[in-house]
Each structure stands twice: as structure tokens, then as C-alpha cells.
Amino acid sequence: MTTTPELDPVIHSQARLRVMATLTALPDGDRLTFPRLQQLLGMTAGNLSTHLTRLEEAGYVEVVKGHQGRVPSTEVGVTRAGRRAFEDYSAALQALLNPTVVKETS
Amino acid sequence: MTTDPTSGTAPARPSGATGPAGASAPEPDDTVLDPAAGAALIRDQRARVVAATSMDGRVLFGAWGVAWLVGYVTMWAAWPEDPRIELSYGAATGVFVGLLLAAGTVTAIHVARRSAGVRGTSAAQGAMYGWAWFLTFAGVAALGGWLGGREVPSDVMAVTMTVVSTLVVGALYMAGGAMLNEPSQFVLGAWICVANVAGLLAGAPALLLVMGVAGGGGMLLAALVEHVRRHRGAA
Numbered sequence: 235m236t237t238t239p240e241l242d243p244v245i246h247s248q249a250r251l252r253v254m255a256t257l258t259a260l261p262d263g264d265r266l267t268f269p270r271l272q273q274l275l276g277m278t279a280g281n282l283s284t285h286l287t288r289l290e291e292a293g294y295v296e297v298v299k300g301h302q303g304r305v306p307s308t309e310v311g312v313t314r315a316g317r318r319a320f321e322d323y324s325a326a327l328q329a330l331l332n333p334t335v336v337k338e339t340s
Numbered sequence: 341m342t343t344d345p346t347s348g349t350a351p352a353r354p355s356g357a358t359g360p361a362g363a364s365a366p367e368p369d370d371t372v373l374d375p376a377a378g379a380a381l382i383r384d385q386r387a388r389v390v391a392a393t394s395m396d397g398r399v400l401f402g403a404w405g406v407a408w409l410v411g412y413v414t415m416w417a418a419w420p421e422d423p424r425i426e427l428s429y430g431a432a433t434g435v436f437v438g439l440l441l442a443a444g445t446v447t448a449i450h451v452a453r454r455s456a457g458v459r460g461t462s463a464a465q466g467a468m469y470g471w472a473w474f475l476t477f478a479g480v481a482a483l484g485g486w487l488g489g490r491e492v493p494s495d496v497m498a499v500t501m502t503v504v505s506t507l508v509v510g511a512l513y514m515a516g517g518a519m520l521n522e523p524s525q526f527v528l529g530a531w532i533c534v535a536n537v538a539g540l541l542a543g544a545p546a547l548l549l550v551m552g553v554a555g556g557g558g559m560l561l562a563a564l565v566e567h568v569r570r571h572r573g574a575a
Contacts, residue, residue, distance in 0.1 A: 246373070246378075247373075248373055248381065251373070251378060251381060251382065252381060252385050255381065255382045255385040255386050255389075256385055256386075256389050258386075259385070259386040259389040259390055260389070260393070260458070260462075261461060261462050262461065263460045263461030263462075264458060264459070264460040264461055264462050264463070265458075265459045265460045266457055266458060266459070267457040267458075267459065269457060270456060270457025270458065271457070273457075274388065274389055274392060274393075275385075309459050309460075311460065324379075324382060327375045327378050327379050327382075328379070330375040331375050331376060331379060
């Protein structure tokens with residue numbers, strides 16, 4: 235088999251890959267507030283919003299808008315589908331890096 | 341959006357394939373990576389997130405280990421019936437309380453910095469665990485106040501307060517190890533409980549020495565173990 239693994243185009247960009255790597259590094263069920271996510275990524279708010287919208291449309295992240303007291307807060311977490319997509323993406327990267335390892339695909 | 345929601349999981353369609361109508365100008369940072377750079381980026385970013393959001397056992401065990409080691413040994417050395425240093429027992433107690441407050445401050449700042457902006461499951465877990473510490477030590481302090489208002493011999497006072505407070509610490513470390521699946525923290529808690537019983541059998545001033553050396557020393561050892569583990573993980 236010489237099929238090249240497909241890299242999910244939603245994740246396959248530097249900015250969105252970093253967003254996904256950040257959110258999946260947290261334990262299951264954890265979210266980050268928008269400012270903390272921004273700080274961990276070193277991205278501008280506008281840029282981060284753009285990429286989050288794209289990831290949210292794909293169903294990979296969940297953006298929860300709520301309140302901490304009176305202050306509005308936005309929390310971002312990875313969805314189950316997003317975690318799976320990130321694992322598939324990482325596996326595809328590894329397959330591209332080590333083409334000798336034949337991976338069974340369903 | 342009117343797009344088919346299932347299309348997001350189909351990797352076969354490049355985003356530009358539908359023509360320029362749907363494709364906006366490339367966003368900054370939207371560079372496509374080669375596999376090696378992508379794998380390195382994942383590794384680096386995950387390491388950065390873990391370092392920034394997880395608690396550092398070296399800081400926490402280090403602060404409490406120093407407080408216990410110096411505090412308990414000072415109280416043992418200032419024991420009224422057998423003093424080894426020129427310091428009143430009351431002043432030694434004050435030194436210990438000051439060290440405990442300092443360790444508490446270090447812990448509060450560290451936990452607040454690392455957990456800032458983290459919400460959800462681990463935030464709820466951390467809050468419950470924090471309340472467990474706060475409420476049990478409020479109880480220990482209340483017991484100390486109650487005993488202090490009575491004519492209790494100083495050895496009974498020292499043994500009671502030391503045994504109760506260190507058993508609480510040992511129990512909460514064991515529970516924390518179970519909650520976070522960290523066997524080293526569980527072992528430290530178990531060790532403190534065992535040292536406690538051994539110190540109790542040894543009697544009044546010796547118990548203070550045992551808790552300082554074995555308890556505080558055990559915490560510093562746990563900090564060292566974490567340090568070695570982190571360096572192995574990074575290598």
C-alpha cells in the first residue's frame with residue numbers, strides 16, 4: 235500500500251494546530267478562558283477568534299460564553315470529535331514521518 | 341451556517357477547491373507545515389501548556405518540607421525540660437507558625453498562577469480538595485484553641501496537636517495521590533502517618549524531632565523525586 239495519509243485541513247495550519255495542541259494537552263473536561271488561551275498561544279485576540287470560529291464550525295472546539303460574577307467570560311474547550319480528529323492528525327503525521335510503519339486503516 | 345455539518349470531518353476536500361469565492365485571503369499564521377515541523381510544534385506547545393498549568397511539586401513540597409523540617413526541629417530543640425538552643429518554647433512555636441503561614445502563602449500564589457483561566461473538571465476537583473484542607477485545618481486550629489484554654493500539660497498539648505495535624509496532612513496527601521493518580525504523593529502521605537505512630541511511641545519531645553526529620557525530610561525528598569522525574573521527562 236502506498237497511500238499517503240490524509241492530513242485534516244481544518245487542523246493542518248500552524249495556528250489551528252497550536253490551538254488544538256493546547257486544548258488537548260489539558261485533562262478531559264477542562265476548558266480555558268479566552269485570555270489564558272491567548273496568553274498560552276501568544277496570538278492576537280482577532281487572529282485567535284478567526285481560527286476558533288473555523289474549529290468551532292468543524293465541531294472540534296466548544297466556545298462557551300458565560301459570566302464570572304458580572305464580567306462576561308468566554309471559555310474554550312476541545313470536543314470529543316476534536317480530540318479524536320487531533321489524535322488522527324497526530325497519527326497521520328507520524329505515518330508520514332515513519333512511512334515504513336504500515337498503519338491499518340479502517 | 342448552511343454547510344453540511346458532516347463535511348468538517350471529511351479530510352479529502354481542500355479548502356480552496358471550491359474556487360476563490362469561498363477562500364478568503366490567507367490569515368496570518370495560517371502557514372501549512374511539513375510533517376516534521378508539525379510534530380515538533382505539537383510537542384513544544386504541549387510541553388509549554390503542561391509547564392504553565394500543572395502544579396509544580398518541587399515548589400509545594402519544597403515550601404512545606406522546609407517549614408516542617410526547620411519548624412519542628414526548632415520546637416524540639418527549644419523543649420522546656422531539655423533545651424538545646426537559647427530560645428523560649430513560645431518563640432519556637434512562633435517560628436513554626438510563621439513558617440507554616442509562609443508555606444501557605446507560597447502555595448496559594450503558586451496554585452492561583454498555575455490554575456488561572458482553567459475551568460471545568462480539574463478546577464472543580466482542585467476547589468473541593470482545597471476546601472478539604474481549609475476545613476480540616478480550621479478544625480485543628482479550633483482544637484488547639486480549646487486545649488489552650490485549659491490546664492493541659494505541655495507534652496500532652498504538643499503530642500495532641502502534632503499527631504492530629506500531621507495525620508490530617510498524611511490522610512490528605514494519600515487522598516490527593518488517589519485523586520490525581522500520583523503514587524509518589526500517596527507514598528509520602530503513608531510515610532507521614534507511619535512516622536507519626538513511630539514518633540508517638542518515642543514520646544513527647546522526640547515526636548517533634550521525628551516529624552521534622554522524617555516528615556519534613558520526606559517532603560523534601562518528594563520534591564527531589566519530582567525534580568529528577570521532570571529532568572528525565574525532558575531528556
